[in-house]
Amino acid sequence: xxxxxxxxxxxxxxxxxxxxxxxxxxxxxxxxxxxxxxxxxxxxxxxxxxxxxxxxxxxxxxxxxxxxxxxxxxxxxxxxxxxxxxxxxxxxxxxxxxxxxxxxxxxxxxxxxxxxxxxxxxxxxxxxxxxxxxxxxxxxxxxxxxxxxxxxxxxxxxxxxxxxxxxxxxxxxxxxxxxxxxxxxxxxxxxxxxxxxxxxxxxxxxxxxxxxxxxxxxxxxxxxxxxxxxxxxxxxxxxxxxxxxxxxxxxxxxxxxxxxxxxxxxxxxxxxxx
Amino acid sequence: xxxxxxxxxxxxxxxxxxxxxxxxxxxxxxxxxxxxxxxxxxxxxxxxxxxxxxxxxxxxxxxxxxxxxxxxxxxxxxxxxxxxxxxxxxxxxxxxxxxxxxxxxxxxxxxxxxxxxxxxxxxxxxxxxxxxxxxxxxxxxxxxxxxxxxxxxxxxxxxxxxxxxxxxxxxxxxxxxxxxxxxxxxxxxxxxxxxxxxxxxxxxxxxxxxxxxxxxxxxxxxxxxxxxxxxxxxxxxxxxxxxxxxxxxxxxxxxxxxxxxxxxxxxxxxxxxxxxxxxxxxxxxxxxxxxxxxxxxxxxxxxxxxxxxxxxxxxxxxxxxxxxxxxxxxxxxxxxxxxxxxxxxxxxxxxxxxxxxxxxxxxxxxxxxxxxxxxxxxxxxxxxxxxxxxxxxxxxxxxxxxxxxxxxxxxxxxxxxxxxxxxxxxxxxxxxxxxxxxxxxxxxxxxxxxxxxxxxxxxxxxxxxxxxxxxxxxxxxxxxxxxxxxxxxxxxxxxxxxxxxxxxxxxxxxxxxxxxxxxxxxxxxxxxxxxxxxxxxxxxxxxxxxxxxxxxxxxxxxxxxxxxxxxxxxxxxxxxxxxxxxxxxxxxxxxxxxxxxxxxxxxxxxxxxx
Numbered sequence: 001x002x003x004x005x006x007x008x009x010x011x012x013x014x015x016x017x018x019x020x021x022x023x024x025x026x027x028x029x030x031x032x033x034x035x036x037x038x039x040x041x042x043x044x045x046x047x048x049x050x051x052x053x054x055x056x057x058x059x060x061x062x063x064x065x066x067x068x069x070x071x072x073x074x075x076x077x078x079x080x081x082x083x084x085x086x087x088x089x090x091x092x093x094x095x096x097x098x099x100x101x102x103x104x105x106x107x108x109x110x111x112x113x114x115x116x117x118x119x120x121x122x123x124x125x126x127x128x129x130x131x132x133x134x135x136x137x138x139x140x141x142x143x144x145x146x147x148x149x150x151x152x153x154x155x156x157x158x159x160x161x162x163x164x165x166x167x168x169x170x171x172x173x174x175x176x177x178x179x180x181x182x183x184x185x186x187x188x189x190x191x192x193x194x195x196x197x198x199x200x201x202x203x204x205x206x207x208x209x210x211x212x213x214x215x216x217x218x219x220x221x222x223x224x225x226x227x228x229x230x231x232x233x234x235x236x237x238x239x240x241x242x243x244x245x246x247x248x249x250x251x252x253x254x255x256x257x258x259x260x261x262x263x264x265x266x267x268x269x270x271x272x273x274x
Numbered sequence: 275x276x277x278x279x280x281x282x283x284x285x286x287x288x289x290x291x292x293x294x295x296x297x298x299x300x301x302x303x304x305x306x307x308x309x310x311x312x313x314x315x316x317x318x319x320x321x322x323x324x325x326x327x328x329x330x331x332x333x334x335x336x337x338x339x340x341x342x343x344x345x346x347x348x349x350x351x352x353x354x355x356x357x358x359x360x361x362x363x364x365x366x367x368x369x370x371x372x373x374x375x376x377x378x379x380x381x382x383x384x385x386x387x388x389x390x391x392x393x394x395x396x397x398x399x400x401x402x403x404x405x406x407x408x409x410x411x412x413x414x415x416x417x418x419x420x421x422x423x424x425x426x427x428x429x430x431x432x433x434x435x436x437x438x439x440x441x442x443x444x445x446x447x448x449x450x451x452x453x454x455x456x457x458x459x460x461x462x463x464x465x466x467x468x469x470x471x472x473x474x475x476x477x478x479x480x481x482x483x484x485x486x487x488x489x490x491x492x493x494x495x496x497x498x499x500x501x502x503x504x505x506x507x508x509x510x511x512x513x514x515x516x517x518x519x520x521x522x523x524x525x526x527x528x529x530x531x532x533x534x535x536x537x538x539x540x541x542x543x544x545x546x547x548x549x550x551x552x553x554x555x556x557x558x559x560x561x562x563x564x565x566x567x568x569x570x571x572x573x574x575x576x577x578x579x580x581x582x583x584x585x586x587x588x589x590x591x592x593x594x595x596x597x598x599x600x601x602x603x604x605x606x607x608x609x610x611x612x613x614x615x616x617x618x619x620x621x622x623x624x625x626x627x628x629x630x631x632x633x634x635x636x637x638x639x640x641x642x643x644x645x646x647x648x649x650x651x652x653x654x655x656x657x658x659x660x661x662x663x664x665x666x667x668x669x670x671x672x673x674x675x676x677x678x679x680x681x682x683x684x685x686x687x688x689x690x691x692x693x694x695x696x697x698x699x700x701x702x703x704x705x706x707x708x709x710x711x712x713x714x715x716x717x718x719x720x721x722x723x724x725x726x727x728x729x730x731x732x733x734x735x736x737x738x739x740x741x742x743x744x745x746x747x748x749x750x751x752x753x754x755x756x757x758x759x760x761x762x763x764x765x766x767x768x769x770x771x772x773x774x775x776x777x778x779x780x781x782x783x784x785x786x787x788x789x790x791x792x793x794x795x796x797x798x799x800x801x802x803x804x805x806x807x808x809x810x811x812x813x814x815x816x817x818x819x820x821x822x823x824x825x826x827x828x829x830x831x832x833x834x835x836x837x838x839x840x841x842x843x844x845x846x847x848x849x850x851x852x853x854x855x856x857x858x859x860x861x862x863x864x865x866x867x868x869x870x871x872x873x874x875x876x877x878x879x880x881x882x883x884x
Contacts (some may be wrong), residue, residue: 015605034831036699036762040312040605047313080395081381098388101377104395106316108458112603115313116377118306119697123377143769179874206602216458220394223473225714227397227447242344242435249346256820 001135004159004191005090007146008166009197010125012176013153016054016062023148024052027131027140030052038118044203048115048126052145061198063129064154066145067092067113067128068183070215075105075114077217084125090159090191091130099125110187110204110211159191166195188215279498280674284681286622291682293619293688295610300374306697308612315596315607323617324371326452329366329402330591331474331485331584334444334491335361339438341514349507355416355637356495357488363407363624365402370620391786394454398475401448408441419636431846449480464540464598469529472594477588478522479556485515486560486583491579495632499641509560509570515583516564524555545601552593556586612693697761756865757824758831764823769797 025032030049037047044065045053052066073092076084083099086092106114131143135193139200140147142156149155155165182200183193194200204211239267302309311318338357342350373379381781385399426645453476460468469475489511530536539546560562560583569575594871600606631637633645649671659672759765777785787793824830 032830038306038824039310039698039700040314040607042313043604059564070771077390077392078395078455078458079390080393080399082390083383083388089608098384100381100384101379102293102315102375102395102454103377106313106392107462110461116316118311118313120306121304123304145650168848173550211461214673216460219457219460219470220454222470223391223457224392224397224451226393229449230450231443231447234446238340238344238439238442241347242439245344245346250813272878 006162007160007161007192008155009194013151014062019148021143023144027144048117051128072109072188072215074216078104078108091132093129093132097126153264186211286626287678287682288685289622291685292615293690295686296615299693301770302373310610314605318740319613320375320723322595325587328368330480331487331715332361332364333480334488336442337484343438358412364408364412367620367624394451397451406442427799450477452476460601462599464601466549467594467598482518489580499554503573509575511566512570519561552589687812758827760826761828762826
């Protein structure tokens with residue numbers, strides 16, 4: 001398996017035939033027909049049995065949606081037990097044996113990719129795994145969806161090759177494309193990149209805002225790395241406060257005739273300390 | 275035990291009974307049946323209320339611990355034990371709530387052995403486990419006080435202060451880490467709630483919520499057991515609460531101002547109104563109330579202010595973990611009643627445990643003494659004899675237990691019978707498909723074009739049964755949608771109720787069902803035995819009706835129409851229209867979400883008539 005595998009989706013070439021969807025369902029052994037949609041299902045068509053979908057947009061624009069396999073995936077960082085794994089090669093995969101089913105990955109993903117088997121009593125989180133096991137064993141040389149595409153709207157190669165190819169297309173037909181490669185830098189970069197003639201902000205939650213290049217895990221880590229310090233700080237602050245107050249009260253009790261002083265007023269609440 | 279306590283316990287048992295019913299269905303049918311959660315809203319009431327809210331409700335334990343033991347305010351010592359008990363039970367309730375919410379609850383122990391220190395939830399999980407242990411050790415003396423394990427009791431009392439300081443530190447961590455949880459969602463959470471200071475805000479709000487809870491709970495217990503509320507302590511706590519609320523208000527507004535988001539609060543959007551409602555309920559009104567000395571000294575006053583604060587801060591948690599994300603997901607979520615039943619049921623169950631411990635262990639000595647006196651008196655009360663049923667009801671304690679059991683069982687049955695057993699799906703009744711030669715008439719978007727005459731011409735008259743396979747009485751040219759009336763859900767075809775009504779109510783069972791044997795659909799007479807005249811006779815293709823349900827239109831169309839068109843695709847004359855090409859019918863999204871059957875008339879017409 002190549003390192004840094006990458007899928008380049010060219011929105012201008014997609015005709016929306018859904019061959020990729022069918023191929024994905026076949027290789028992953030999922031039913032061809034999705035069951036009835038659950039109330040509040042994803043509008044992009046993804047579900048636990050549909051790991052890639054064609055998101056229909058106005059003016060006959062079809063955009064293929066799938067897991068982006070971020071370089072610094074939010075889902076992997078938030079999983080408390082590490083059931084989602086960023087493999088050394090690149091794809092983000094899922095280990096059912098470890099999962100607790102907290103669904104934090106679904107909340108954390110900026111693209112709303114992980115989906116859940118709501119109707120199962122032994123449910124799994126489901127999402128595209130970039131055909132990781134089959135690519136690794138050498139059974140196939142490119143993901144099933146890429147193989148199935150009749151228009152080469154979705155192509156597969158290493159990250160460098162795909163970025164070069166994307167730049168080549170952008171340069172070759174500058175009037176056809178928006179000069180931006182979606183996924184090159186967003187949330188720290190993703191392994192599934194897009195070039196398009198329409199804005200692709202809608203692939204993420206809250207489509208009006210640019211995602212920014214900062215990887216999402218950095219945001220939680222900024223708070224989490226302070227945890228040991230906070231713990232020690234709060235513990236020593238509390239001990240010190242107790243010691244001061246205790247000593248003052250004992251001294252006051254020993255000195256006859258003096259009134260026992262109340263604790264100082266700095267102690268309204270601990271929130272001020274942080 | 276006062277009448278109030280008895281009635282309250284009855285209500286709590288009722289809610290617990292409902293929750294017990296939902297529990298059965300939750301663990302046999304899955305999350306899909308008992309919640310309105312979906313892929314766009316994976317966290318709902320159970321996370322927002324039970325976990326996020328529950329942990330903060332239990333914050334009273336560490337706040338009162340700090341006030342009484344670290345800052346040595348002796349008059350609050352009375353509040354320590356109830357607050358620690360609330361915290362202990364609160365955290366236990368959170369753990370139970372998690373078992374409901376986790377998709378794979380039997381894997382909850384994985385948090386112990388599979389580590390991912392990068393995850394805020396990992397940190398929360400560990401802190402909660404540690405703090406639950408600390409709380410247990412803090413509370414253990416109450417169980418031991420009147421037993422013979424005095425040595426252990428004294429050791430634990432000596433450990434009290436270090437334990438409390440450890441508890442405060444651990445609480446600081448996970449109360450703020452609950453806010454950290456949401457830091458990963460800048461694109462889901464509305465900017466009025468999202469800020470890098472979420473951890474700090476969650477910590478301060480936990481202090482507010484904890485104090486409100488302690489005030490609320492001691493005024494409620496005072497009311498329940500008809501004791502004089504400790505006004506001195508309550509008003510003191512109210513002063514602390516006012517301080518914490520002021521700090522929270524200032525922090526929240528400063529944060530908005532600092533990030534230049536104040537304008538968003540005056541936008542008039544749903545989120546802006548939600549923000550002000552939440553701020554008013556949680557902070558502004560309770561703060562004003564707590565600042566008035568007269569309110570602080572009034573039992574009712576602190577009760578009202580603290581319950582408002584309670585609801586307001588719970589709403590803050592629910593907003594942050596869900597309501598304020600609707601803005602990004604654009605999908606509504608309203609909890610099913612089963613979710614409410616479980617949330618309130620867990621609270622009720624733990625409230626019952628709380629009352630039990632209050633009545634049997636020295637949490638508040640006055641209550642225990644009162645209860646013990648009451649129990650003593652009961653020994654001399656004659657058992658009651660019920661003349662109607664000719665049963666000895668036993669002493670009042672026993673009698674009330676019987677009532678609780680009855681209430682519980684009634685609620686359980688009520689819950690089991692009214693809980694849905696099937697998951698929520700989007701019902702999508704199809705618009706009536708047209709039979710006959712509709713190609714000649716213009717038709718609205720959303721109907722299925724079905725050239726009936728064309729089918730008859732090509733398939734021959736014998737083939738009616740291929741499609742009219744359900745063979746209902748009077749089924750001559752029934753449009754598909756008559757039976758396949760939902761796009762996805764099967765439709766019940768046989769109207770039993772109508773038959774019973776027409777045939778003579780209960781006396782008529784045997785007209786269709788056998789005298790002996792079960793009276794079910796399988797054993798019933800075939801429809802044709804009565805409806806001979808208005809049903810086609812059985813022949814090679816037309817089978818006697820033996821179905822009770824028809825599949826949804828989507829399944830029927832994909833199963834019958836498309837299959838047949840596929841088979842005939844090789845026939846140059848018959849192959850049209852190209853039904854196995856999705857786009858023939860689904861002009862807009864074919865993805866299962868928004869299936870719109872928008873067969874373009876002109877195209878199909880062209881193809882058919884070519």
